[in-house]
Amino acid sequence: MxxxxxxxxxxxxxxxxxxxxxxxxxxxxxxxxxxxxxxxxxxxxxxxxxxxxxxxxxxxxxxxxxxxxxxxxxxxxxxxxxxxxxxxxxxxxxxxxxxxxxSKDVTNRSKRGYFWGIGTGFLLLALGYFIWPEKKVTKMPPVKLQNQYTQETVDSTEVQVFDATNTTAVKPMTPQQFEAKVREKPLKVLVKSPFYKDTIVQIPPSSSVQTPPVVTLQPDDYAMMVKAFLKADITDWQKRKMQLQHILSDELQVMVMLKDGLGTEFYNKPQFVQKLTIPTPVLKRWAIVDIKNEPDGRLKAIRIKQE
Structure with missing residues:
Protein backbone atom coordinates (compact mmCIF):
# COMPACT_ATOMS: atom_id res chain seq x y z
CA MET A 1 0.00 0.00 0.00
CA SER A 103 -6.76 3.22 22.11
CA LYS A 104 -7.13 4.33 25.70
CA ASP A 105 -3.40 3.84 26.19
CA VAL A 106 -2.57 6.16 23.26
CA THR A 107 -5.02 8.71 24.60
CA ASN A 108 -3.51 8.56 28.10
CA ARG A 109 0.01 8.85 26.71
CA SER A 110 -1.06 11.86 24.65
CA LYS A 111 -2.53 13.47 27.74
CA ARG A 112 0.62 12.75 29.75
CA GLY A 113 2.74 14.22 26.99
CA TYR A 114 0.44 17.26 26.81
CA PHE A 115 0.67 17.96 30.55
CA TRP A 116 4.42 17.23 30.57
CA GLY A 117 4.81 19.79 27.79
CA ILE A 118 2.81 22.35 29.77
CA GLY A 119 4.92 21.71 32.89
CA THR A 120 8.14 22.06 30.94
CA GLY A 121 6.90 25.30 29.37
CA PHE A 122 6.09 26.80 32.76
CA LEU A 123 9.51 25.76 34.07
CA LEU A 124 11.28 27.45 31.16
CA LEU A 125 9.19 30.60 31.61
CA ALA A 126 10.05 30.68 35.31
CA LEU A 127 13.76 30.26 34.59
CA GLY A 128 13.59 33.02 31.98
CA TYR A 129 11.88 35.31 34.47
CA PHE A 130 14.68 35.00 37.02
CA ILE A 131 17.64 34.69 34.66
CA TRP A 132 16.71 37.73 32.56
CA PRO A 133 14.92 40.05 35.02
CA GLU A 134 15.65 43.14 32.95
CA LYS A 135 13.31 41.85 30.22
CA LYS A 136 10.29 41.18 32.40
CA VAL A 137 9.06 44.79 32.39
CA THR A 138 8.24 46.64 29.18
CA LYS A 139 7.51 50.33 29.52
CA MET A 140 4.44 51.53 27.72
CA PRO A 141 4.27 54.89 25.91
CA PRO A 142 3.59 57.84 28.29
CA VAL A 143 0.02 58.25 27.09
CA LYS A 144 -3.38 56.81 28.01
CA LEU A 145 -5.68 55.70 25.20
CA GLN A 146 -9.37 55.99 26.03
CA ASN A 147 -12.67 55.21 24.30
CA GLN A 148 -14.38 58.54 23.62
CA TYR A 149 -17.85 57.29 24.60
CA THR A 150 -17.27 54.74 27.37
CA GLN A 151 -14.07 56.26 28.83
CA GLU A 152 -12.69 52.73 29.04
CA THR A 153 -8.99 52.20 28.43
CA VAL A 154 -8.21 51.04 24.89
CA ASP A 155 -6.09 47.91 24.54
CA SER A 156 -2.70 49.14 23.33
CA THR A 157 -2.25 45.97 21.24
CA GLU A 158 -5.14 47.11 19.03
CA VAL A 159 -3.51 50.39 17.97
CA GLN A 160 -0.50 51.56 15.99
CA VAL A 161 1.27 54.85 16.63
CA PHE A 162 2.92 56.83 13.82
CA ASP A 163 5.21 59.83 13.89
CA ALA A 164 3.19 62.48 12.05
CA THR A 165 5.61 65.39 12.54
CA ASN A 166 6.35 65.29 8.82
CA THR A 167 2.98 64.77 7.13
CA THR A 168 4.63 63.69 3.89
CA ALA A 169 6.52 60.86 5.60
CA VAL A 170 4.40 59.35 8.36
CA LYS A 171 6.43 56.59 10.05
CA PRO A 172 5.33 53.77 12.40
CA MET A 173 6.93 53.70 15.86
CA THR A 174 7.54 51.04 18.46
CA PRO A 175 6.66 51.91 22.09
CA GLN A 176 10.37 52.35 22.81
CA GLN A 177 10.84 54.72 19.87
CA PHE A 178 7.79 56.72 20.90
CA GLU A 179 9.01 57.05 24.48
CA ALA A 180 12.46 58.20 23.37
CA LYS A 181 11.09 60.82 20.94
CA VAL A 182 8.58 62.33 23.34
CA ARG A 183 10.89 62.47 26.34
CA GLU A 184 12.11 66.06 25.89
CA LYS A 185 9.98 67.61 23.13
CA PRO A 186 6.36 67.56 21.96
CA LEU A 187 5.47 65.05 19.29
CA LYS A 188 2.70 64.99 16.71
CA VAL A 189 1.39 61.43 16.37
CA LEU A 190 -1.20 59.57 14.32
CA VAL A 191 -3.04 56.79 16.17
CA LYS A 192 -4.57 54.10 13.93
CA SER A 193 -6.69 51.07 14.79
CA PRO A 194 -9.11 48.74 12.98
CA PHE A 195 -11.73 49.63 15.59
CA TYR A 196 -11.26 53.40 15.98
CA LYS A 197 -11.17 56.43 13.68
CA ASP A 198 -7.72 57.77 12.80
CA THR A 199 -6.70 60.37 15.38
CA ILE A 200 -3.90 62.96 15.13
CA VAL A 201 -2.83 64.53 18.41
CA GLN A 202 0.03 66.60 19.85
CA ILE A 203 1.71 64.83 22.79
CA PRO A 204 3.54 67.07 25.32
CA PRO A 205 7.05 66.09 26.51
CA SER A 206 6.87 63.38 29.16
CA SER A 207 9.39 65.29 31.28
CA SER A 208 6.96 68.21 31.61
CA VAL A 209 3.84 66.33 32.83
CA GLN A 210 3.03 64.56 36.07
CA THR A 211 0.46 62.13 34.65
CA PRO A 212 0.17 60.58 31.20
CA PRO A 213 -1.98 62.66 28.82
CA VAL A 214 -5.25 61.11 27.73
CA VAL A 215 -5.91 60.53 24.03
CA THR A 216 -9.57 59.86 23.26
CA LEU A 217 -10.36 57.65 20.28
CA GLN A 218 -13.69 57.63 18.47
CA PRO A 219 -14.84 54.03 17.93
CA ASP A 220 -15.94 52.74 14.54
CA ASP A 221 -19.31 51.31 15.56
CA TYR A 222 -19.57 48.89 12.65
CA ALA A 223 -16.07 47.51 13.21
CA MET A 224 -16.84 47.11 16.91
CA MET A 225 -19.97 45.10 16.05
CA VAL A 226 -18.06 42.66 13.86
CA LYS A 227 -15.40 42.31 16.55
CA ALA A 228 -18.11 41.47 19.11
CA PHE A 229 -19.78 38.99 16.74
CA LEU A 230 -16.50 37.05 16.40
CA LYS A 231 -16.15 36.58 20.14
CA ALA A 232 -19.73 36.42 21.46
CA ASP A 233 -22.02 33.40 21.54
CA ILE A 234 -25.03 33.91 19.30
CA THR A 235 -28.45 34.35 20.90
CA ASP A 236 -30.53 35.59 17.97
CA TRP A 237 -29.02 34.59 14.63
CA GLN A 238 -31.76 36.25 12.57
CA LYS A 239 -31.15 39.61 14.26
CA ARG A 240 -27.41 39.27 13.78
CA LYS A 241 -27.90 38.44 10.10
CA MET A 242 -30.00 41.59 9.60
CA GLN A 243 -27.39 43.73 11.38
CA LEU A 244 -24.61 42.33 9.23
CA GLN A 245 -26.57 42.98 6.05
CA HIS A 246 -26.84 46.62 7.14
CA ILE A 247 -23.22 47.29 8.17
CA LEU A 248 -21.39 45.37 5.42
CA SER A 249 -20.87 46.71 1.91
CA ASP A 250 -22.32 44.69 -0.96
CA GLU A 251 -18.79 44.68 -2.39
CA LEU A 252 -17.26 43.35 0.84
CA GLN A 253 -13.98 41.45 0.57
CA VAL A 254 -12.74 39.47 3.58
CA MET A 255 -9.29 37.90 3.69
CA VAL A 256 -8.42 35.39 6.43
CA MET A 257 -4.72 34.57 6.86
CA LEU A 258 -4.56 31.01 8.16
CA LYS A 259 -2.29 29.86 10.97
CA ASP A 260 1.12 28.24 10.31
CA GLY A 261 1.31 29.54 6.74
CA LEU A 262 -1.49 27.28 5.51
CA GLY A 263 -2.66 29.94 3.08
CA THR A 264 -5.47 32.46 2.82
CA GLU A 265 -9.25 32.19 2.63
CA PHE A 266 -11.45 34.76 0.88
CA TYR A 267 -15.10 35.52 1.62
CA ASN A 268 -17.63 37.76 -0.08
CA LYS A 269 -20.56 39.33 1.78
CA PRO A 270 -23.01 36.36 1.68
CA GLN A 271 -20.28 33.91 2.68
CA PHE A 272 -19.04 36.10 5.55
CA VAL A 273 -22.57 36.70 6.85
CA GLN A 274 -23.21 32.95 6.86
CA LYS A 275 -19.89 32.39 8.65
CA LEU A 276 -20.79 34.83 11.44
CA THR A 277 -24.34 33.54 11.88
CA ILE A 278 -23.23 29.92 12.37
CA PRO A 279 -20.64 30.37 15.16
CA THR A 280 -17.88 27.78 15.57
CA PRO A 281 -14.85 27.70 17.87
CA VAL A 282 -12.76 28.82 14.89
CA LEU A 283 -14.37 32.29 14.94
CA LYS A 284 -13.05 32.98 18.42
CA ARG A 285 -9.53 32.42 17.10
CA TRP A 286 -9.97 35.11 14.45
CA ALA A 287 -8.47 38.54 15.12
CA ILE A 288 -9.22 41.59 12.95
CA VAL A 289 -6.03 43.37 11.88
CA ASP A 290 -7.35 45.88 9.34
CA ILE A 291 -10.65 47.35 8.16
CA LYS A 292 -11.53 49.72 5.33
CA ASN A 293 -14.81 51.62 5.10
CA GLU A 294 -17.09 52.93 2.38
CA PRO A 295 -17.82 56.70 2.48
CA ASP A 296 -21.09 55.90 4.29
CA GLY A 297 -19.22 53.93 6.97
CA ARG A 298 -20.11 50.42 5.82
CA LEU A 299 -17.25 47.93 5.90
CA LYS A 300 -15.84 47.16 2.46
CA ALA A 301 -12.65 45.22 3.32
CA ILE A 302 -11.67 43.20 6.38
CA ARG A 303 -8.31 41.52 6.96
CA ILE A 304 -8.24 38.80 9.64
CA LYS A 305 -5.49 36.61 11.06
CA GLN A 306 -6.08 33.20 12.63
CA GLU A 307 -4.50 32.91 16.06
Whole structure:
Protein backbone atom coordinates (compact mmCIF):
# COMPACT_ATOMS: atom_id res chain seq x y z
CA MET A 1 0.00 0.00 0.00
CA UNK A 2 1.50 3.37 -1.02
CA UNK A 3 1.14 6.68 0.84
CA UNK A 4 -1.85 7.81 -1.22
CA UNK A 5 -3.69 4.57 -0.43
CA UNK A 6 -2.86 5.07 3.24
CA UNK A 7 -4.34 8.56 3.03
CA UNK A 8 -7.58 7.17 1.56
CA UNK A 9 -7.72 4.74 4.48
CA UNK A 10 -7.11 7.61 6.90
CA UNK A 11 -9.98 9.57 5.32
CA UNK A 12 -12.25 6.55 5.78
CA UNK A 13 -11.26 6.23 9.43
CA UNK A 14 -11.84 9.95 10.00
CA UNK A 15 -15.42 9.44 8.80
CA UNK A 16 -15.80 6.46 11.14
CA UNK A 17 -14.50 8.54 14.03
CA UNK A 18 -16.88 11.37 13.08
CA UNK A 19 -19.84 8.95 13.26
CA UNK A 20 -19.02 8.20 16.90
CA UNK A 21 -20.16 11.75 17.73
CA UNK A 22 -22.72 12.11 14.91
CA UNK A 23 -24.19 8.61 14.41
CA UNK A 24 -26.99 9.91 12.21
CA UNK A 25 -24.47 10.62 9.44
CA UNK A 26 -24.18 7.48 7.31
CA UNK A 27 -22.87 8.95 4.07
CA UNK A 28 -19.40 9.42 2.61
CA UNK A 29 -17.19 12.42 1.85
CA UNK A 30 -19.22 13.15 -1.25
CA UNK A 31 -22.34 13.69 0.87
CA UNK A 32 -20.47 15.40 3.72
CA UNK A 33 -22.41 18.66 4.06
CA UNK A 34 -21.27 22.16 5.04
CA UNK A 35 -22.77 21.59 8.50
CA UNK A 36 -20.85 18.31 8.80
CA UNK A 37 -17.69 20.23 7.94
CA UNK A 38 -18.36 22.75 10.72
CA UNK A 39 -19.02 19.87 13.12
CA UNK A 40 -15.75 18.19 12.15
CA UNK A 41 -13.78 21.43 12.56
CA UNK A 42 -15.19 21.81 16.08
CA UNK A 43 -14.38 18.17 16.90
CA UNK A 44 -10.78 18.50 15.71
CA UNK A 45 -10.31 21.63 17.79
CA UNK A 46 -11.83 19.94 20.84
CA UNK A 47 -9.98 16.63 20.54
CA UNK A 48 -6.65 17.69 19.02
CA UNK A 49 -6.41 21.38 19.99
CA UNK A 50 -5.79 22.18 16.30
CA UNK A 51 -7.63 24.37 13.80
CA UNK A 52 -8.51 23.15 10.30
CA UNK A 53 -10.13 25.44 7.74
CA UNK A 54 -13.20 24.68 5.64
CA UNK A 55 -11.12 25.25 2.53
CA UNK A 56 -8.62 22.60 3.63
CA UNK A 57 -11.38 20.04 4.12
CA UNK A 58 -12.91 20.85 0.72
CA UNK A 59 -9.46 20.55 -0.89
CA UNK A 60 -8.17 17.38 0.75
CA UNK A 61 -11.02 15.38 2.31
CA UNK A 62 -14.06 15.99 0.13
CA UNK A 63 -12.58 14.74 -3.20
CA UNK A 64 -13.04 11.05 -3.99
CA UNK A 65 -9.45 10.88 -5.22
CA UNK A 66 -6.41 12.99 -4.35
CA UNK A 67 -3.52 13.92 -6.60
CA UNK A 68 -1.14 14.79 -3.75
CA UNK A 69 -0.82 14.38 0.00
CA UNK A 70 -1.60 17.22 2.40
CA UNK A 71 1.17 18.69 4.53
CA UNK A 72 2.53 16.22 7.07
CA UNK A 73 1.58 18.32 10.11
CA UNK A 74 -2.08 18.09 9.04
CA UNK A 75 -1.76 14.33 8.53
CA UNK A 76 -0.51 14.10 12.11
CA UNK A 77 -3.65 15.94 13.29
CA UNK A 78 -5.99 13.52 11.49
CA UNK A 79 -4.05 10.52 12.79
CA UNK A 80 -4.34 11.75 16.37
CA UNK A 81 -8.06 12.25 15.77
CA UNK A 82 -8.48 8.53 14.92
CA UNK A 83 -6.29 7.39 17.83
CA UNK A 84 -2.86 7.04 16.22
CA UNK A 85 0.02 9.17 17.47
CA UNK A 86 1.43 10.19 14.06
CA UNK A 87 1.30 9.73 10.29
CA UNK A 88 4.47 7.60 10.38
CA UNK A 89 2.89 5.22 12.88
CA UNK A 90 -0.28 5.10 10.78
CA UNK A 91 1.69 4.06 7.68
CA UNK A 92 3.78 1.36 9.33
CA UNK A 93 1.32 -0.02 11.88
CA UNK A 94 -0.65 -3.01 10.56
CA UNK A 95 -4.29 -2.29 9.78
CA UNK A 96 -5.81 -5.24 11.64
CA UNK A 97 -9.39 -4.06 11.33
CA UNK A 98 -11.47 -1.66 9.32
CA UNK A 99 -13.23 -0.42 12.43
CA UNK A 100 -12.01 2.67 14.25
CA UNK A 101 -10.28 1.65 17.48
CA UNK A 102 -9.45 4.55 19.75
CA SER A 103 -6.76 3.22 22.11
CA LYS A 104 -7.13 4.33 25.70
CA ASP A 105 -3.40 3.84 26.19
CA VAL A 106 -2.57 6.16 23.26
CA THR A 107 -5.02 8.71 24.60
CA ASN A 108 -3.51 8.56 28.10
CA ARG A 109 0.01 8.85 26.71
CA SER A 110 -1.06 11.86 24.65
CA LYS A 111 -2.53 13.47 27.74
CA ARG A 112 0.62 12.75 29.75
CA GLY A 113 2.74 14.22 26.99
CA TYR A 114 0.44 17.26 26.81
CA PHE A 115 0.67 17.96 30.55
CA TRP A 116 4.42 17.23 30.57
CA GLY A 117 4.81 19.79 27.79
CA ILE A 118 2.81 22.35 29.77
CA GLY A 119 4.92 21.71 32.89
CA THR A 120 8.14 22.06 30.94
CA GLY A 121 6.90 25.30 29.37
CA PHE A 122 6.09 26.80 32.76
CA LEU A 123 9.51 25.76 34.07
CA LEU A 124 11.28 27.45 31.16
CA LEU A 125 9.19 30.60 31.61
CA ALA A 126 10.05 30.68 35.31
CA LEU A 127 13.76 30.26 34.59
CA GLY A 128 13.59 33.02 31.98
CA TYR A 129 11.88 35.31 34.47
CA PHE A 130 14.68 35.00 37.02
CA ILE A 131 17.64 34.69 34.66
CA TRP A 132 16.71 37.73 32.56
CA PRO A 133 14.92 40.05 35.02
CA GLU A 134 15.65 43.14 32.95
CA LYS A 135 13.31 41.85 30.22
CA LYS A 136 10.29 41.18 32.40
CA VAL A 137 9.06 44.79 32.39
CA THR A 138 8.24 46.64 29.18
CA LYS A 139 7.51 50.33 29.52
CA MET A 140 4.44 51.53 27.72
CA PRO A 141 4.27 54.89 25.91
CA PRO A 142 3.59 57.84 28.29
CA VAL A 143 0.02 58.25 27.09
CA LYS A 144 -3.38 56.81 28.01
CA LEU A 145 -5.68 55.70 25.20
CA GLN A 146 -9.37 55.99 26.03
CA ASN A 147 -12.67 55.21 24.30
CA GLN A 148 -14.38 58.54 23.62
CA TYR A 149 -17.85 57.29 24.60
CA THR A 150 -17.27 54.74 27.37
CA GLN A 151 -14.07 56.26 28.83
CA GLU A 152 -12.69 52.73 29.04
CA THR A 153 -8.99 52.20 28.43
CA VAL A 154 -8.21 51.04 24.89
CA ASP A 155 -6.09 47.91 24.54
CA SER A 156 -2.70 49.14 23.33
CA THR A 157 -2.25 45.97 21.24
CA GLU A 158 -5.14 47.11 19.03
CA VAL A 159 -3.51 50.39 17.97
CA GLN A 160 -0.50 51.56 15.99
CA VAL A 161 1.27 54.85 16.63
CA PHE A 162 2.92 56.83 13.82
CA ASP A 163 5.21 59.83 13.89
CA ALA A 164 3.19 62.48 12.05
CA THR A 165 5.61 65.39 12.54
CA ASN A 166 6.35 65.29 8.82
CA THR A 167 2.98 64.77 7.13
CA THR A 168 4.63 63.69 3.89
CA ALA A 169 6.52 60.86 5.60
CA VAL A 170 4.40 59.35 8.36
CA LYS A 171 6.43 56.59 10.05
CA PRO A 172 5.33 53.77 12.40
CA MET A 173 6.93 53.70 15.86
CA THR A 174 7.54 51.04 18.46
CA PRO A 175 6.66 51.91 22.09
CA GLN A 176 10.37 52.35 22.81
CA GLN A 177 10.84 54.72 19.87
CA PHE A 178 7.79 56.72 20.90
CA GLU A 179 9.01 57.05 24.48
CA ALA A 180 12.46 58.20 23.37
CA LYS A 181 11.09 60.82 20.94
CA VAL A 182 8.58 62.33 23.34
CA ARG A 183 10.89 62.47 26.34
CA GLU A 184 12.11 66.06 25.89
CA LYS A 185 9.98 67.61 23.13
CA PRO A 186 6.36 67.56 21.96
CA LEU A 187 5.47 65.05 19.29
CA LYS A 188 2.70 64.99 16.71
CA VAL A 189 1.39 61.43 16.37
CA LEU A 190 -1.20 59.57 14.32
CA VAL A 191 -3.04 56.79 16.17
CA LYS A 192 -4.57 54.10 13.93
CA SER A 193 -6.69 51.07 14.79
CA PRO A 194 -9.11 48.74 12.98
CA PHE A 195 -11.73 49.63 15.59
CA TYR A 196 -11.26 53.40 15.98
CA LYS A 197 -11.17 56.43 13.68
CA ASP A 198 -7.72 57.77 12.80
CA THR A 199 -6.70 60.37 15.38
CA ILE A 200 -3.90 62.96 15.13
CA VAL A 201 -2.83 64.53 18.41
CA GLN A 202 0.03 66.60 19.85
CA ILE A 203 1.71 64.83 22.79
CA PRO A 204 3.54 67.07 25.32
CA PRO A 205 7.05 66.09 26.51
CA SER A 206 6.87 63.38 29.16
CA SER A 207 9.39 65.29 31.28
CA SER A 208 6.96 68.21 31.61
CA VAL A 209 3.84 66.33 32.83
CA GLN A 210 3.03 64.56 36.07
CA THR A 211 0.46 62.13 34.65
CA PRO A 212 0.17 60.58 31.20
CA PRO A 213 -1.98 62.66 28.82
CA VAL A 214 -5.25 61.11 27.73
CA VAL A 215 -5.91 60.53 24.03
CA THR A 216 -9.57 59.86 23.26
CA LEU A 217 -10.36 57.65 20.28
CA GLN A 218 -13.69 57.63 18.47
CA PRO A 219 -14.84 54.03 17.93
CA ASP A 220 -15.94 52.74 14.54
CA ASP A 221 -19.31 51.31 15.56
CA TYR A 222 -19.57 48.89 12.65
CA ALA A 223 -16.07 47.51 13.21
CA MET A 224 -16.84 47.11 16.91
CA MET A 225 -19.97 45.10 16.05
CA VAL A 226 -18.06 42.66 13.86
CA LYS A 227 -15.40 42.31 16.55
CA ALA A 228 -18.11 41.47 19.11
CA PHE A 229 -19.78 38.99 16.74
CA LEU A 230 -16.50 37.05 16.40
CA LYS A 231 -16.15 36.58 20.14
CA ALA A 232 -19.73 36.42 21.46
CA ASP A 233 -22.02 33.40 21.54
CA ILE A 234 -25.03 33.91 19.30
CA THR A 235 -28.45 34.35 20.90
CA ASP A 236 -30.53 35.59 17.97
CA TRP A 237 -29.02 34.59 14.63
CA GLN A 238 -31.76 36.25 12.57
CA LYS A 239 -31.15 39.61 14.26
CA ARG A 240 -27.41 39.27 13.78
CA LYS A 241 -27.90 38.44 10.10
CA MET A 242 -30.00 41.59 9.60
CA GLN A 243 -27.39 43.73 11.38
CA LEU A 244 -24.61 42.33 9.23
CA GLN A 245 -26.57 42.98 6.05
CA HIS A 246 -26.84 46.62 7.14
CA ILE A 247 -23.22 47.29 8.17
CA LEU A 248 -21.39 45.37 5.42
CA SER A 249 -20.87 46.71 1.91
CA ASP A 250 -22.32 44.69 -0.96
CA GLU A 251 -18.79 44.68 -2.39
CA LEU A 252 -17.26 43.35 0.84
CA GLN A 253 -13.98 41.45 0.57
CA VAL A 254 -12.74 39.47 3.58
CA MET A 255 -9.29 37.90 3.69
CA VAL A 256 -8.42 35.39 6.43
CA MET A 257 -4.72 34.57 6.86
CA LEU A 258 -4.56 31.01 8.16
CA LYS A 259 -2.29 29.86 10.97
CA ASP A 260 1.12 28.24 10.31
CA GLY A 261 1.31 29.54 6.74
CA LEU A 262 -1.49 27.28 5.51
CA GLY A 263 -2.66 29.94 3.08
CA THR A 264 -5.47 32.46 2.82
CA GLU A 265 -9.25 32.19 2.63
CA PHE A 266 -11.45 34.76 0.88
CA TYR A 267 -15.10 35.52 1.62
CA ASN A 268 -17.63 37.76 -0.08
CA LYS A 269 -20.56 39.33 1.78
CA PRO A 270 -23.01 36.36 1.68
CA GLN A 271 -20.28 33.91 2.68
CA PHE A 272 -19.04 36.10 5.55
CA VAL A 273 -22.57 36.70 6.85
CA GLN A 274 -23.21 32.95 6.86
CA LYS A 275 -19.89 32.39 8.65
CA LEU A 276 -20.79 34.83 11.44
CA THR A 277 -24.34 33.54 11.88
CA ILE A 278 -23.23 29.92 12.37
CA PRO A 279 -20.64 30.37 15.16
CA THR A 280 -17.88 27.78 15.57
CA PRO A 281 -14.85 27.70 17.87
CA VAL A 282 -12.76 28.82 14.89
CA LEU A 283 -14.37 32.29 14.94
CA LYS A 284 -13.05 32.98 18.42
CA ARG A 285 -9.53 32.42 17.10
CA TRP A 286 -9.97 35.11 14.45
CA ALA A 287 -8.47 38.54 15.12
CA ILE A 288 -9.22 41.59 12.95
CA VAL A 289 -6.03 43.37 11.88
CA ASP A 290 -7.35 45.88 9.34
CA ILE A 291 -10.65 47.35 8.16
CA LYS A 292 -11.53 49.72 5.33
CA ASN A 293 -14.81 51.62 5.10
CA GLU A 294 -17.09 52.93 2.38
CA PRO A 295 -17.82 56.70 2.48
CA ASP A 296 -21.09 55.90 4.29
CA GLY A 297 -19.22 53.93 6.97
CA ARG A 298 -20.11 50.42 5.82
CA LEU A 299 -17.25 47.93 5.90
CA LYS A 300 -15.84 47.16 2.46
CA ALA A 301 -12.65 45.22 3.32
CA ILE A 302 -11.67 43.20 6.38
CA ARG A 303 -8.31 41.52 6.96
CA ILE A 304 -8.24 38.80 9.64
CA LYS A 305 -5.49 36.61 11.06
CA GLN A 306 -6.08 33.20 12.63
CA GLU A 307 -4.50 32.91 16.06
Missing amino acids: NEMQHFQELKRRVLERYRQDYPYFQGDWKTFSSQDILNLIALLEKECKETVSEKWIYTHLKPETNSKLPRKNMLHVLCRFVGVSSWDEFIYAPLATNAVIV
